[in-house]
Amino acid sequence: MPQGRRQGGAPMAWGKGQIVKQALRTAPEDYAAFEAVNLAGRGGVRVLDVGCFDGFNTYLKFAPYAGVARVVGVDPLPEAVAEAATRTAGDARFSFACSTFEDYEPEAGERFDLVYFSHVLQHLPDPQAALSKACRLLVPGGFVVVKTTDDAAKLSYPDPEQVMRRLFDLYERHVLPNTPHTACTDRCNGEKCYTLMRRAGLGNVAVRQFAADTCGKTLEERHALFERCVYFRRNVPACVDEGTAAEIYALVEAWGTLFDQDDYYFVTQSFVAIGQKPQEGASPWKYAGPVFESASEAFRKPQEVQxxxxxxxxxxxxxxxxxxxxxxxxxxxxxxxxxxxxxxxxxxxxxxxxxxxxxxxxxxxxxxxxxxxxxxxxxxxxxxxxxxxxxxxxxxxxxxxxxxxxxxxxxxxxxxxxxxxxGVLTLEVRAGNAQARGFYTRLGFQEAAVRSAYYEDPPDDAVIMALPLG
Ligand SMILES: C[S@@+](CC[C@H](N)C(=O)[O-])C[C@H]1O[C@@H](n2cnc3c(N)ncnc32)[C@H](O)[C@@H]1O
Incomplete structure (x- = not known):
């Protein structure tokens, strides 16, 4: 297992690469929540993404929905917000504000249909106040979606020396307080999100847990899970004293060796919560329960490469x-x-x-x-x-x-x-896409028919190409 790294200055507890991987890997959890609130079936939706960082996750999560009309991302990191604006420059629906959520006020009293907190509620100094504010910024009937984590929902057995708990404890006491924007991190946010959302005035609150564990996994898969979970704990800022840093690295190593045992059980869980701002006269919203539930199927063991x-x-x-x-x-x-x-x-x-x-x-x-x-x-x-x-x-x-x-x-x-x-395999391709037509021709496809004015934006004919399979 790789060694820990001592960082100069005060590093972010999370790196850019890690954020991208996390956003891609856990996207089915968010999409399940969006499915539960029927995001794909709505129009004119205004979204507020709190703690949007560099906009990678913002764009990944909301760009695919044609009914999303406007997305505002808010983050206090100026470089991250500038990058988010550059990343989404081609899509006028996206805009970004450099601010903490606490200081943010939308222009002209704008209200939103969805306020989204992805891995950010746990970093806010007062999550209860943040959810109350989110509720205030919603239109009646609008939704809050929170994605968060909980160290108490991580289990480690057999771990007679309690290395996982000791590592988490040192990290929480020495690393987080010395890292920008994580001084207030609540590592046990997941268990609280139901109550926090209810107390913020949200109704119809639903919480789902998504688990990843070592159960039945190959050595390679267990190591990958370890790397995923230990990543943050390797980043020890230089201001942490030598002795504590050495202790953290030793615990990282010791925890890693547990994953070598094929009977070692570790589980980590993320929490996705949905709440709705009450709307006078409206009947209670029913989430598409089975769909939200079944998102956990997305985490079935990978099938073998065929x-x-x-x-x-x-x-x-x-x-x-x-x-x-x-x-x-x-x-x-x-x-x-x-x-x-x-x-x-x-x-x-x-x-x-x-x-x-x-x-x-x-x-x-x-x-x-x-x-x-x-x-x-x-x-x-x-x-x-x-x-x-x-x-x-x-x-x-x-x-x-x-x-x-x-x-x-x-x-x-x-x-x-x-x-x-x-007997035959067909496909259609834009008439103007000479490169694609050439590619399929080299694979043996032949142009079989043309559908006039088939495509819009920009208008084009469709060429039907066919490959006999006999
Ligand atoms: C772990 S990152 C999550 C980024 C992104 N939401 C995602 O899921 O990929 C946490 C983000 O929250 C931002 N953040 C921290 N404190 C904040 C605050 N008070 N208001 C708004 N954003 C904050 C950080 O700057 C950082 O970009």
Missing amino acids: TEARPRGGAPLAPADAPAVAIRPLAERDLGAVMAIEVASFRDPWTPLAFALDLRHNPCAHYTAAFTEGGLAGYLGWWGAPDGAAIVRVAVDPARRKAGVGRALVEQAVRDARAGGH
Whole structure:
């Protein structure tokens, strides 16, 4: 296990890379909450994202929803807010204010339909006051969504020396108070969010827990979980005395060795809470309970990688130094990474719910995900109908194009559709997209028909391309 790192100055308790990973990995939890409040079915929605940091999570979570009309992010870090503005410059719905939430007042008495706290309520000096303020800033019937954590909901067994608890204790007493914007961190915020929300005047409060544990995991998976949970505890600021820093690093090492034992049990939980501002005369809101509940399915054990999509002969698919591409079925737990690619690739991205419904309920839908070393690199969906199979969605991470990922995905779809007994595989592509047409032609597809004026924004014809599978 890697050693701890002593940081000069006062580092952030959370790093940028960690925030991105966390936002992608746990996105299905937020999407489940948004599904429960029917975000995909609403229009003209105004969102306030409290503690938006650099806007990565803000954009990932709200850009896919066409009914979201305006998103305001608030954060006290000037560089982070500037980066958020740059990141979302192409989407006029997003704007950012550099302020603490305590000092923030919306312009012209604006009110919101959704106030969102993602991993921020635990950092606020007075979470009760913050939730009361959120309630004041909502329109009647509007929602608060809180995502938070709780160290008391982390279990470690067998841990006879209590290394996990001792590490958390040192971190809380010596690291957090010496780190900007975390001096007030409440590491046991999760258990309180129901009561805090009720006392803030919110009704219809629902709380769900999402767990990740070592149960039945491989050594590699257990180490990955350890790294995920220990990350913050490695960042010891230089102002912490030598003796305490050494003790923290020793506890990090000792805790890491527990994860080497395949009968060691560790569980960590995040909490997602929804509350609604009461609306006079309105009947109580019923969340789409089963949907919110079933989001935990997104955390099922990953399925084994099914196919090594590297060519075994014939013409090379990609440059010789291209990374290996591994293909497996797409799962709901991939939705965070899928949406990041989706919003980067399309002007009219599908919503997370559109993917989730297809994965859950459409027996004709087949989705595959392609992974390279950096994680999800692309995905493809095809539907099998009696008269043939059709590719309905395909996207590759813009940063990992021209590396054989798209080709591996299409070739896998060809194999799967053929194995499913389909005689032809079709797809449609913009007539103006010469690059895509050339790509599919090289894979053996032929142009079969044209649908005039099929696309809008910008207007274009659709070319139907077909590959006989016989
Ligand atoms: C752990 S980060 C979470 C970022 C983002 N919401 C996410 O989930 O990826 C916490 C953020 O809360 C911000 N924050 C801390 N104190 C705050 C306050 N009083 N008001 C608003 N934001 C605050 C920090 O600057 C930081 O960007």
